[in-house]
Amino acid sequence: MSQVELALFLESAVRLGIPLALAAMGETITERSGVINIGIEGSIIAGALGGSLGAIAFGGAGLGVAFGALTGLLVAFVFAVFAIGLGADQIITGTAVTIGGLGMTGALYQVVFGVNGMELSVPMLAPAAIPWLSDIPVIGSALFAQAPTAYFAYVMAPLAWYVLFKTAWGLELRATGEAPVAAEAAGVRVRAVRFSATLFGGAMAGIAGAHLALAHAGAFAENMSAGKGFIAIAVVALGRWNPIIVLFAALFFGGASALQFLLQALGFDLAYQIFLAFPYILTLAALAGWVGKSQAPAALALPWEPNR
Amino acid sequence: MTLGVAAVLLMLGGYDPVQAAAAMLRGSVGSWNTFVSITLVRAVPLLFAGLAVALAFRAGVWNIGAEGQLYVGAVAGVWVALTFTDLPGPFLVTSALTASVVAGGAWALVPALMKLRLGIGEVITTILMNFVGIYLAAWMVHGPLQERRGVFPQTDRIVDAARLPELISGTRLHLGFALALVLAGMLAFVLQRTRFGFHLRAVGASPAAAVVAGRIDTNRVILLTFLASGAIAGLAGGVEVTGLTYALYEDLSDGWGYTAIAVALLGGLRPGGVIVTAIFFGALQAGAGAMQRDAGIPAAWVDVVEALVILAVLGLDRIRAARVGHHAGEEAL
Numbered sequence: 001m002s003q004v005e006l007a008l009f010l011e012s013a014v015r016l017g018i019p020l021a022l023a024a025m026g027e028t029i030t031e032r033s034g035v036i037n038i039g040i041e042g043s044i045i046a047g048a049l050g051g052s053l054g055a056i057a058f059g060g061a062g063l064g065v066a067f068g069a070l071t072g073l074l075v076a077f078v079f080a081v082f083a084i085g086l087g088a089d090q091i092i093t094g095t096a097v098t099i100g101g102l103g104m105t106g107a108l109y110q111v112v113f114g115v116n117g118m119e120l121s122v123p124m125l126a127p128a129a130i131p132w133l134s135d136i137p138v139i140g141s142a143l144f145a146q147a148p149t150a151y152f153a154y155v156m157a158p159l160a161w162y163v164l165f166k167t168a169w170g171l172e173l174r175a176t177g178e179a180p181v182a183a184e185a186a187g188v189r190v191r192a193v194r195f196s197a198t199l200f201g202g203a204m205a206g207i208a209g210a211h212l213a214l215a216h217a218g219a220f221a222e223n224m225s226a227g228k229g230f231i232a233i234a235v236v237a238l239g240r241w242n243p244i245i246v247l248f249a250a251l252f253f254g255g256a257s258a259l260q261f262l263l264q265a266l267g268f269d270l271a272y273q274i275f276l277a278f279p280y281i282l283t284l285a286a287l288a289g290w291v292g293k294s295q296a297p298a299a300l301a302l303p304w305e306p307n308r
Numbered sequence: 309m310t311l312g313v314a315a316v317l318l319m320l321g322g323y324d325p326v327q328a329a330a331a332m333l334r335g336s337v338g339s340w341n342t343f344v345s346i347t348l349v350r351a352v353p354l355l356f357a358g359l360a361v362a363l364a365f366r367a368g369v370w371n372i373g374a375e376g377q378l379y380v381g382a383v384a385g386v387w388v389a390l391t392f393t394d395l396p397g398p399f400l401v402t403s404a405l406t407a408s409v410v411a412g413g414a415w416a417l418v419p420a421l422m423k424l425r426l427g428i429g430e431v432i433t434t435i436l437m438n439f440v441g442i443y444l445a446a447w448m449v450h451g452p453l454q455e456r457r458g459v460f461p462q463t464d465r466i467v468d469a470a471r472l473p474e475l476i477s478g479t480r481l482h483l484g485f486a487l488a489l490v491l492a493g494m495l496a497f498v499l500q501r502t503r504f505g506f507h508l509r510a511v512g513a514s515p516a517a518a519v520v521a522g523r524i525d526t527n528r529v530i531l532l533t534f535l536a537s538g539a540i541a542g543l544a545g546g547v548e549v550t551g552l553t554y555a556l557y558e559d560l561s562d563g564w565g566y567t568a569i570a571v572a573l574l575g576g577l578r579p580g581g582v583i584v585t586a587i588f589f590g591a592l593q594a595g596a597g598a599m600q601r602d603a604g605i606p607a608a609w610v611d612v613v614e615a616l617v618i619l620a621v622l623g624l625d626r627i628r629a630a631r632v633g634h635h636a637g638e639e640a641l
Contacts, residue, residue: 086626096618103611273447
């Protein structure tokens with residue numbers, strides 16, 4: 001294998017891993033508060049459409065990303081109202097939000113652009129090479145010649161880790177996810193913490209969606225999230241609910257997805273669909289290999305009612 | 309309320325909600341034949357998958373994997389139907405359906421073992437298995453099981469002996485619908501009248517309490533429920549290919565495994581309720597087709613309505629629960 005092939009493989013691994021990293025990092029914070037939001041798929045697709053429309057309306061990809069974050073947050077708000085505000089089942093609410101998000105974006109897209117979905121071209125979020133760092137052989141261009149959203153992910157990972165494990169707010173968040181009753185007794189406003197953690201997760205998923213539309217495709221397409229929200233939830237478990245490990249887990253999944261290019265370049269003749277299934281099988285194997293029982297927040301997915 | 313929200317959304321989208329509703333009704337319950345050949349036929353996979361999800365959820369097993377289990381069931385069923393063509397009629401179709409049951413169960417075994425042995429949540433693993441199952445089916449129709457000419461991404465059509473007979477002559481409704489109703493009756497009986505059903509419900513209500521109070525082997529109950537749920541979802545795929553499509557396609561399922569979660573929930577996780585909601589969702593999907601054809605309204609709107617229905621039911625259920633809790637509290641005082 002030549003260095004060029006390896007560099008290309010790493011580049012696509014990072015490119016495919018970044019949207020997962022963004023969404024999974026947000027979901028990590030959400031799950032640490034005791035809420036599993038499988039509706040982030042809906043936030044991602046909303047972020048993709050919101051990001052595209054925002055980029056067109058404001059004439060810039062940067063503002064598009066911000067608008068994508070806002071739409072992702074709005075979808076998570078719907079989830080939060082039902083799952084946290086009303087204490088409805090999180091899995092079922094998440095499913096509804098996913099179905100609704102996919103349907104709503106598809107329908108809106110056709111309202112705005114006609115039934116046949118006139119090709120929607122948006123301002124692209126161009127890769128911005130970081131001088132110096134991007135010149136490092138092999139890994140330089142893979143890691144440091146990406147869209148700005150990738151650098152956002154690199155910065156967010158240690159930042160989220162710091163907030164989660166080194167600040168009072170992070171302690172409250174983790175307490176809410178591990179032992180909500182004790183947290184409440186200690187004066188933590190459990191619902192408020194869960195609400196904000198869920199909205200943060202939605203905003204990050206929205207950014208992931210905007211990244212898909214603006215940095216990858218340069219267009220919105222129906223169902224373009226293609227299950228990435230679900231994969232992000234697996235990535236959270238793979239990353240042991242730790243934002244830094246989650247970043248690497250997302251890149252690992254990206255690498256598994258990019259493997260098809262590498263193996264094809266090396267002359268392996270496997271069916272395309274097997275390559276597509278490979279990252280999921282590998283993730284299952286990785287989960288079986290090193291995620292233990294005690295890893296998930298103890299109160300994950302359990303609705304909680306304030307003690308009156 | 310849901311209808312009101314949907315109507316407002318449709319108007320905002322620039323469509324005429326009355327025209328939409330008319331097309332929707334015409335396409336789902338407009339005539340006897342429409343109802344039987346479209347709505348009920350659409351309801352069959354939702355019924356099987358909905359029963360699969362309801363059974364699992366009753367035991368507190370979050371099987372989100374009906375979609376993947378359905379696909380591997382369809383693959384196994386088609387494979388048997390295409391391979392053992394010498395078998396006489398009833399045996400061939402029975403073997404095909406048995407294969408789909410086994411395949412669906414096997415697909416559920418992986419997340420079941422990961423849950424019980426390694427403590428990995430089944431929400432994540434069943435979702436991952438969905439993707440593997442969908443790609444497995446995609447590979448089959450592009451590779452080993454592709455039709456003879458090798459042009460289209462689908463299998464050859466299965467022989468007559470492998471097909472389920474029609475249930476009402478002159479319509480497209482096949483025996484699968486009756487099978488689903490029988491299965492629903494069986495499940496209702498098991499859940500309410502048998503020891504295992506009692507254990508299943510006890511584990512779903514509180515695994516810890518079930519161990520302490522009833523000395524119930526929760527792991528065994530969870531494993532068996534998971535396998536049964538997967539098997540029923542697999543049967544959904546097997547019945548679809550032997551009863552309706554007669555071949556395996558890449559996009560056989562329109563997200564039925566996920567819609568099944570809504571079907572199960574709205575059916576109150578009870579087999580009888582699932583029958584009603586599966587037919588309701590069958591009507592929604594049938595109506596969506598007509599809405600797109602006659603009123604030019606994208607079928608994606610139906611997903612919006614579906615989501616609104618689920619959220620409305622969830623919300624009402626919670627609000628009612630809060631009221632009941634309130635009253636109970638007053639009585640206690």
